[in-house]
Amino acid sequence: MDVGAQDTRIAIRMDDITKVYEVGETEIRALDGVDLEIMRGQFVSIMGPSGSGKSTLLNVIGCIDTPTSGSLRIMDQEVSRLKDKDLTAIRLSTIGFIFQQFYLIPTLNAIENVELPMKEARIPRDDRHRRATQLLAMVGLSNRMSHLPNQLSGGEQQRVAIARALANEPDILLADEPTGEVDSQTSDSILSILEDLNRDRGLTMVVVSHDPNVANRAPRRLSMVDGKIVSDRSGPMITGGNVPRGT
Amino acid sequence: MAMPHREETPHELALNPHVSRLPVAIRNLLRRPMRSVMTCAAVAISMGLLISMFSVSEGIMDSAEVPLLESREDLVINPDQGRIELSHTIAADITSWDEVDFATPALYQDMRVLLPEPDAVDGRYPKVVEALGIVPAPFWELMGERERERFDQDEWFTYLDDPYFGNGTYDGHFTGEILLSQNLRGPDLQVGHVLPVIALDRVVNMTVVGFFDHEWAGLTGIADLSFAILHLSELQALTGMAWEGEGASARVVDLSNLVSVALTPEAVKDRAEEEVAQRIRDEYPAYAEDVFTKGEQLELIRQETMIAEAFYFAIGSVSMLIGLLFVATIMIVSVLERTREIGILRAIGISRRSVFAQVITEAMVLVLAGALIGIVPGYFGAVWAAERISTNVGVSIDLGFSTAFVIQALLWVFLVGVLFAMYPAYVAIRMNIVKAITSSH
Ligand SMILES: Nc1ncnc2c1ncn2[C@@H]1O[C@H](COP(=O)(O)OP(=O)(O)O)[C@@H](O)[C@H]1O
Numbered sequence: 128m129d130v131g132a133q134d135t136r137i138a139i140r141m142d143d144i145t146k147v148y149e150v151g152e153t154e155i156r157a158l159d160g161v162d163l164e165i166m167r168g169q170f171v172s173i174m175g176p177s178g179s180g181k182s183t184l185l186n187v188i189g190c191i192d193t194p195t196s197g198s199l200r201i202m203d204q205e206v207s208r209l210k211d212k213d214l215t216a217i218r219l220s221t222i223g224f225i226f227q228q229f230y231l232i233p234t235l236n237a238i239e240n241v242e243l244p245m246k247e248a249r250i251p252r253d254d255r256h257r258r259a260t261q262l263l264a265m266v267g268l269s270n271r272m273s274h275l276p277n278q279l280s281g282g283e284q285q286r287v288a289i290a291r292a293l294a295n296e297p298d299i300l301l302a303d304e305p306t307g308e309v310d311s312q313t314s315d316s317i318l319s320i321l322e323d324l325n326r327d328r329g330l331t332m333v334v335v336s337h338d339p340n341v342a343n344r345a346p347r348r349l350s351m352v353d354g355k356i357v358s359d360r361s362g363p364m365i366t367g368g369n370v371p372r373g374t
Numbered sequence: 375m376a377m378p379h380r381e382e383t384p385h386e387l388a389l390n391p392h393v394s395r396l397p398v399a400i401r402n403l404l405r406r407p408m409r410s411v412m413t414c415a416a417v418a419i420s421m422g423l424l425i426s427m428f429s430v431s432e433g434i435m436d437s438a439e440v441p442l443l444e445s446r447e448d449l450v451i452n453p454d455q456g457r458i459e460l461s462h463t464i465a466a467d468i469t470s471w472d473e474v475d476f477a478t479p480a481l482y483q484d485m486r487v488l489l490p491e492p493d494a495v496d497g498r499y500p501k502v503v504e505a506l507g508i509v510p511a512p513f514w515e516l517m518g519e520r521e522r523e524r525f526d527q528d529e530w531f532t533y534l535d536d537p538y539f540g541n542g543t544y545d546g547h548f549t550g551e552i553l554l555s556q557n558l559r560g561p562d563l564q565v566g567h568v569l570p571v572i573a574l575d576r577v578v579n580m581t582v583v584g585f586f587d588h589e590w591a592g593l594t595g596i597a598d599l600s601f602a603i604l605h606l607s608e609l610q611a612l613t614g615m616a617w618e619g620e621g622a623s624a625r626v627v628d629l630s631n632l633v634s635v636a637l638t639p640e641a642v643k644d645r646a647e648e649e650v651a652q653r654i655r656d657e658y659p660a661y662a663e664d665v666f667t668k669g670e671q672l673e674l675i676r677q678e679t680m681i682a683e684a685f686y687f688a689i690g691s692v693s694m695l696i697g698l699l700f701v702a703t704i705m706i707v708s709v710l711e712r713t714r715e716i717g718i719l720r721a722i723g724i725s726r727r728s729v730f731a732q733v734i735t736e737a738m739v740l741v742l743a744g745a746l747i748g749i750v751p752g753y754f755g756a757v758w759a760a761e762r763i764s765t766n767v768g769v770s771i772d773l774g775f776s777t778a779f780v781i782q783a784l785l786w787v788f789l790v791g792v793l794f795a796m797y798p799a800y801v802a803i804r805m806n807i808v809k810a811i812t813s814s815h
C-alpha cells in the first residue's frame with residue numbers, strides 16, 4: 128500500500144481504474160486506466176465529448192457502478208470490492224448524487240423527496256423534517272415544500288434534487304450534467320448553489336458537463352477522451368494547494 | 375467520515391419499517407387507479423371462489439362427519455350383505471354387557487305406500503319410499519344434536535319401544551305409526567292422516583305421527599328424498615323381514631341391516647370401543663368382519679368424501695393462485711415501469727431491503743384489499759353452492775363458512791401472497807442501477 132492510501136486529505140483516489148463493456152465480440156473500454164486523486168473540499172469539473180466515459184467515471188465514484196479492475200478509495204476506504212450492502216451504505220451517507228434529469232420520485236412532494244434518504248438512515252421524524260425544511264430553504268424553495276415534482280419547474284426540481292443529495296450530510300457531491308436540462312439563467316443559479324456548498328461546507332464536488340461555461344467555473348478541470356483523462360488543469364482560484372497527481 | 379446517523383439500534387429497527395411504507399404504497403398504487411382496481415377485483419373474485427369452494431369442502435366434510443361425531447353410536451355391526459339375523463336378541467344381549475349403555479337394531483328397506491293424489495282415479499298412487507325401521511327410544515338417544523334438530527319433537531312416536539315384536543316374537547300390538555319426510559307433506563297428507571302401506575299381499579293403514587326435515591341425511595347418508603321411519607318390527611313384518619315360512623313352519627328371523635351400539639360414558643372415556651368390538655367378534659363370529667368402531671367409520675366417511683373435498687379445495691386453491699399470479703404479474707409490470715425510479719432510489723442509497731419491502735407492501739395492499747372485498751362474494755357464493763349441491767345431490771351440506779374460517783383463508787392468502795410478491799420484489803432489487811437510471815422508463 129502506498130503512502131497516499133493513508134492520506135486523510137484525499138476524498139477520492141483511483142488507481143488504474145478500468146471499466147470494460149463486452150458488446151458482442153468487441154470490447155468497449157469506457158474507462159481505460161484512470162488514475163485520479165481528488166482532495167477533500169476540491170471542486171472538480173469533467174469535460175469531454177459524448178461517450179468519452181464521463182458518466183461512467185462519475186458512476187464508479189458514486190458507487191452505483193463497479194469498476195472492472197483497479198482500486199478506488201472513497202474517504203479513505205477501499206470500495207472497489209465491497210458488496211452491494213456496503214456500497215448502498217456509502218451512497219446513503221457519504222455521497223450525494225445529482226442527475227441531469229432531476230429524477231425526483233414523482234409520488235413524493237418536495238419535502239418528502241428530501242426526507243427520503245434521511246428516512247432510510249433512520250433519522251427521527253422531527254429531525255428529518257427540520258433538516259429538510261432547512262435544506263429546501265437553502266436552495267430557495269421554502270414556498271414549494273409540498274409541491275409534487277410535476278408542479279415544479281425544471282430548475283426547481285433540480286434544486287430539490289440538490290437538497291435531497293445533501294440530506295445525509297455527504298462528504299462528496301457528484302453531479303452528472305446538472306444543468307443539461309435547464310436554461311442558462313437557471314443553470315447559473317444552480318452552479319452558484321453548488322459553489323456555495325463547496326465554499327461554505329467544504330463539500331468535495333465533482334461536476335460532469337459538456338458545457339464550457341459550467342466546467343470552466345471549477346477551479347480544477349479534467350478532460351476525458353476515450354476513457355482516459357487527457358488533461359488536468361487547475362485555475363488560479365485553486366484551494367487547498369494540492370498538486371494534481373500522476374501527471 | 376461524517377456518518378452520524380448510521381447506528382442502528384434494534385429499537386429503531388423495530389419501529390421504523392412498514393408504518394411509513396403503507397402510505398407510499400397506496401400512493402404508488404393510485405398512480406394507476408384503474409389497474410389497481412382491476413387487480414383488486416381479480417383478487418376479490420379469486421378470494422370469493424376460494425372461500426366458497428373451501429366452505430363447500432368444509433361443509434361436505436362436516437355434513438358427513440358431524441352426525442357420526444355427535445352420535446352416540448360408538449360401534450356398529452353393519453354387514454356388507456345387509457342381513458343380521460335375530461337382531462333384537464343380539465341387541466338385547468349386547469345391551470346387557472357392562473361397557474354398553476344400549477344396543478339397537480335398524481333396518482333400511484324399500485316399501486310401497488299409497489300417496490294421496492287428487493288427480494289419480496281412486497285418489498291414490500303407489501310410491502316406493504325408502505323406509506327406516508327403528509326402535510324409537512334408543513334411536514332417539516343415539517342421534518346427535520344436529521340430527522335431532524331435523525325432527526319436531528312434538529311429532530314423534532308415541533310408542534317408544536318396539537311393540538309388535540313383543541316377547542321376542544311378532545304377536546304384539548301393531549301401532550301403525552309412521553314418520554314421513556317433509557317433501558311428502560301436502561294438504562292431503564298431514565299429521566293424523568292415514569297412509570295405506572302396501573305390505574306383501576295386503577294393505578295396512580298407518581297413521582302419520584310426524585314429518586321431519588326432508589334433507590335428513592341419516593347416519594348412512596340416504597339421498598332419497600321420499601323417506602319414512604317406522605317401528606322396526608312393523609317394517610320387518612310389512613316387508614317380510616320378520617319371519618320365514620308359513621303357519622307351523624314359520625320361523626322368526628328378525629332381520630336388520632345394522633345394530634348400533636352406544637357405550638356407557640365411562641367406557642367411552644376408557645376408549646373401550648376396540649375391546650367391545652372384539653367381544654362382539656368373539657361372540658358373534660358370523661359378523662366378525664362387520665364390526666366397525668366410530669373411528670373406523672369416520673375413516674371410511676373421510677375416504678368417501680375426500681375426492682369431493684379435494685375437488686372443491688383444488689378449485690379454490692387454483693383460483694386463488696391465479697389471482698395471486700395476476701397480482702405478481704401486475705407488480706412485475708409496475709416495477710418494470712418504474713425501473714428508472716427504482717434505480718434512483720438505489721442510487722441515492724435506498725437499500726435493497728427497503729425496495730424489496732416497498733414492492734411487497736404494494737403487492738400486499740392489492741392482495742389484502744382484494745381478499746377483504748372477496749369475503750362478501752365468498753359468503754354468498756358459499757351459500758349458493760351449498761344450496762345447489764343440496765338440491766342437486768340431495769344431500770344437505772352445511773355451510774362451512776365462519777369467522778375462524780375467513781381468518782384462516784385470509785392468512786393463507788396473505789402468506790402465499792407474500793411468497794408470490796417476492797418475485798416482482800426480486801426483479802426490483804436485482805436491477806443494475808446504472809442501466810435502470812439510463813433506461814427509458
Ligand atoms: N451498459 C453499457 N454497455 C455497453 N457500453 C456502454 C454501456 N454504458 C456505457 N457504454 C459505453 O461506454 C462509453 C462511455 O460512456 P459514458 O460514460 O456514458 O460516456 P459520456 O458520459 O462521457 O457520454 C461509451 O462508448 C458508451 O457507449
Ligand SMILES: [Mg+2]
Pocket residue numbers: 181182183
Ligand atoms: Mg454522460
